[in-house]
Amino acid sequence: MEAWMVAGVSSLLQWFALPQVGLSAVFVVAFVSATLLPLGSEPAVFALIKLNPELFWPAVLIATLGNTLGGIVTWWMGWWARRGTEKVTHHPANTNTWALRWLQRFGAKACLLSWLPIVGDPLCAVAGWLRLPFWPCVACMAVGKFARYITLTAFMLWVV
Template sequence: MEHWYDSLLALLALPEYGLTSLFIVSFISATLLPLGSEPALFGLLQLNADMFWPAIFVATAGNTLGGAVDWWMGFAAHQVADKYSHSKHHVRVLGWLERLGPKACLLAWLPLFGDPLCAVAGWLRMPFWPCVFYMAIGKFARYVTMTMGLIYMWPRLGFGS
């Protein structure tokens, strides 16, 4: 069973490519595609414990850049989304987002809602750079929290041993 676990970690970490693969996986996972980058980050760190902060920063950069792409997709899709602007729920959510402004992008780390939130921020034409700034803070906090939690739960290969 342990051989299976080690093989899975090696596959997720993509050790031949390391930080480049982590950046790509983090970028893709921030788009509207359903992919999580935390397993790749955790696998990389299990195999390379000394790369904790570089891996966190690379994952944050890739995920934030993916969020910025979501923002631009939302910005460009403004006309298409107008057909939904009459529902009561839609109006309430848009009002909430407009009140919060770019700070709403702190929630870009949320599963299922975070990435579409970035697209909606672009659709609402919220200022790009403040949105990216708040996305980066939220995504960085998520990666640190998730990775520290995983390391605490499974202290193997250089972490806590």
């Protein structure tokens, strides 16, 4: 690897180091982990709170905000994917599979499950694909993600 690349990566990692950056690092990790990239934000939230217990509520709120904004990006990715598919095929998108019918039946409330590992992020994309109402989806995403951060962080603090 080139020396400038190693120095750049090293600088980036130092910038994201939790004691120096803290809440902004939690925000970035939470945001990225809510897109379709496989990344978990809970360890970053837990590490910050373990180092600075007084930051419990700010860390949970910032992680919820970042993760919800990432879910919004994923919702829009689904919306644009459907639009692009319909534009290319000149046909309305097929929404007649059992999974899509299930999601349509529950509507925006299904986004309460956006906190689930593996299926949560694609759920946001499918909600956008189905054009479920945007603001109710955002509200349900935020509630689900907030509950996850509180539960998992409190559990990790209690166990560790």
